[in-house]
Amino acid sequence: MRINVESPGIYTTVQDRGRFGYLADGIGQSGVMDTDAYSKANILAGNSENAAVLECTYTGPVLTFTSECLMAITGADMNPKIDGEPVKNYEKLNVKAGSVLDMSDAAGKGIRSYIAFHGGINVPMVLGSRSTDIKAHLGGIEGRALKSGDVLETGTDFVEEESKESFSPAVFERDIAVHVVPGPQEEYFTEKGINDFYSHTYSVTDKSDRMGLRLDGIEIETLNGSDIVSDGIVFGSIQIPGNGKPVIMMADHQTTGGYAKIATVCSFDLPLLGQARPGSTVRFIRTSIEDAEKMYFDPKLRETVIIPVRHEKKRFKERHGWKR
Numbered sequence: 001m002r003i004n005v006e007s008p009g010i011y012t013t014v015q016d017r018g019r020f021g022y023l024a025d026g027i028g029q030s031g032v033m034d035t036d037a038y039s040k041a042n043i044l045a046g047n048s049e050n051a052a053v054l055e056c057t058y059t060g061p062v063l064t065f066t067s068e069c070l071m072a073i074t075g076a077d078m079n080p081k082i083d084g085e086p087v088k089n090y091e092k093l094n095v096k097a098g099s100v101l102d103m104s105d106a107a108g109k110g111i112r113s114y115i116a117f118h119g120g121i122n123v124p125m126v127l128g129s130r131s132t133d134i135k136a137h138l139g140g141i142e143g144r145a146l147k148s149g150d151v152l153e154t155g156t157d158f159v160e161e162e163s164k165e166s167f168s169p170a171v172f173e174r175d176i177a178v179h180v181v182p183g184p185q186e187e188y189f190t191e192k193g194i195n196d197f198y199s200h201t202y203s204v205t206d207k208s209d210r211m212g213l214r215l216d217g218i219e220i221e222t223l224n225g226s227d228i229v230s231d232g233i234v235f236g237s238i239q240i241p242g243n244g245k246p247v248i249m250m251a252d253h254q255t256t257g258g259y260a261k262i263a264t265v266c267s268f269d270l271p272l273l274g275q276a277r278p279g280s281t282v283r284f285i286r287t288s289i290e291d292a293e294k295m296y297f298d299p300k301l302r303e304t305v306i307i308p309v310r311h312e313k314k315r316f317k318e319r320h321g322w323k324r
Contacts, residue, residue, distance in 0.1 A: 003117065004064040005150040007104060011057040014121050014140035014152075017050050019129035023255045029235060030131040030139065033210060033251050033274030034112055037075035040167045041116035044072035044092050051120030051157035052130040054146070056113040058277075060103025061146060069095045069154070070118040076110030076172060076275060078103045089113075090167045110172035110275035122155030135211075135252065176276060177283040178269040179302070181292055183238060185228060185260035193221035197262055198286050202246060206278040210252040213273060215282060219244030226260040233257045236265035238284075248273060248282075266292045268302065 017038070018031025032038040032055055042051050054061065060078045071093050073080050080087050081102045087093055095101065107113065123130050123140055132140025141150055186194065202217035226240045233239075237249040239259040248265060249257075250273065263284060265273065276282065287295070295301045 001069055001117075001119075001154045002066045003069070003152040003154070004066065005061055005146050005148060005152065006064055006100070007062040007148055008146035008150070009056050009059045009061045009103065012061050012146040013055050013132040013134070013144075014052050014123055014146075015055045015131045016052045016120075016129055017131075018251065019127050019131055019133070019139070022127055023232065026255050027127065027136065027138075028133055028252055028255055030129065030133040031251050032114065032131075034075055034114070034271040035274075036271040037112070037114045037170060037275075038116075040090065041072045041074040041114040042120075043163050043165055044074070044090070044167070045070055045116035045118050046158050046162050047116055047118065047120050048157045048159055051116065051155075052123060053117075053121065054115040054152075056103060056115065058111055059106050060113055060115070061101075062104055063101045063152075065095050065097060065099050065101070067097045071095055071101075072116050073103070073113060074116075074167075075113040075170065076107035077169070078107050078113050079105040088169075090169045107277075109174075110170070111277040112275055117152075117154050118158055119154035120157030122153045133252065170275075172275045174279070175281045175283075176272050177285055178272055179266040179285045179287050179292060179295065180238065180263035181266065181287060181289050183261035183263045184231075185226075186262055188222055188224075188226060188228070188260040189240070189262055190221045190223055194262070196220060197246070198284055200283075202282045204276045204278055204280045204282065208276075208278065210250055212250050212253060213248040213276060213282075215246045215248070217245065220246065220262065222260070228258055228260050230256040230258040233261075234264065236267065236270055237261045238263045238265065250274070266295065268296055268299070 015032045018029045073089050126139045137143030196218050200218045202215035205214045207214045220240045233253050239247045241259045
């Protein structure tokens, strides 16, 4: 099936779960910023777990369908309409031939929406992934964001038996708290710097993108500066550059970096940051690797981490007897 791109939206790219196994060669991970919304979109559309979707930032595209299509939209609500009629996020949508999907409204909360088509988006695999890496001009459609006149084709990344699962729409708050484990260079920071990092609120700046979330707030004090011999970076690493302001590495992060990393965001909380927009606030909850593993396998232990910061002092760890 062919889908015509009438208007691309502000920043719409083809993404799947990511490009793994090539960091040592200097090739980044890429992939979706919000894995939770991505997974649910593919389940609703009847796709395999790594099918390629459209990731839309702030506004989405206007698309015309040349034939019938099963699809789903998740993530930030961009007030999607099919042939002028509003449709809901987190539901299966059956689109008729000739219909037009319009997602040109700006997201009210959150910042990224995901569009999954039955069969996934059929673009060439590059190093095991269809994800777009714009900096390296890899994957997706010519290694770039969508533009008007592009034509998308669906593929064969579907499952044989239709899923019966349903999902409630996600709620995206302005104030976010995420769990982190101590970073590999925590010893580069003073006791005051470490305490400030965990006890203060930071705001997401408008210089943030798919590469990293740049935060503003109290400067983190170091013992003798934060420069290090460059070493590996992962999705969720938190660097402290020379200005003392944290930068959280995201899906398009570089493969190595020369600034000390004070902490690493637990993978299960990365989707929260994937929906953070300029002006959102972020707090960091310190936990051990052992407790993070428990929370990874048992989401109930995490409680709700998308909470107003003023309530964050009632930490779930006190309830479970875990110390900071």
